[in-house]
Amino acid sequence: MDVYGDGHRLFIQSMMSRGIMNITEVKEVLSECGIDVGTEFKDKVVRFVRLVNQHIGPINLEIRKGVEEEDGQQCYVLANTAETSISRLSSTYSPNELELFKKLIESIMENGDGKIGSLAAMNLTDKLEKRIGKEEAQNFFNRLEDDRWIRKNSDGKMSLSVRSIVELDQYIKDVYPDYVKMCSICTKLCLQGRQCENCGAKFHFRCSNVLFSKQGNNRTCPEPNCRAPWGQVVIH
Ligand SMILES: [Zn+2]
Ligand SMILES: [Zn+2]
Structure with missing residues (x-):
């Protein structure tokens, strides 16, 4: 695949102008680039983004995947790796x-x-x-x-x-080091989520939904040092 071809250029331009794209928007841009998004979409996007990142890395840019905390929508975000302020x-x-x-x-x-x-x-x-x-x-x-x-x-x-x-x-x-909580499950920054009443650990709604559905009726706090029983959480 030619990284300087129109496809990658269009993708980078879209990312630069919007700063963020959800999966639907990524699909739209990729199909505009002539890429068949009907099959193996996930693998194709991962490969595509990895390739683009190799080329924008030297100019201190990186496309990162993230998840909306409230509804779990997956997105790609263009991040500046040199300047964090x-x-x-x-x-x-x-x-x-x-x-x-x-x-x-x-x-x-x-x-x-x-x-x-x-x-x-x-x-x-x-x-x-x-x-x-x-x-x-x-x-x-x-x-x-x-x-x-x-x-x-x-x-x-x-x-x-x-x-x-x-x-x-x-x-x-x-x-805000005093207020920052990291999700005990995915280890990423967690602003909105569930909090353990016993140990105060916090988890994203989406991360804990996945865990709790695996745990069935024996739900416990995922924090290794806590494991306090977790009441009937309404999963939605
Ligand atoms: Zn999480
Ligand atoms: Zn806990």
């Missing part, structure tokens, strides 16, 4: 907007459930040194949602989307 988004957002984004992340981390209500999010504007009007703030939140850094959960609250979790992974770990 949130300030690299300064070409897209104004300094004041970035401050608001930081405050939003801070609140989401402090809340412990990985979410923030829209009213609480709007009130963050009061904490900015340079004030932003409510309408301007709402427009900015809409942009963050359009750019897929944040998403609206089914309960109407805002959460960080997989794009933020993958791309801002190191930033979040560096800035």
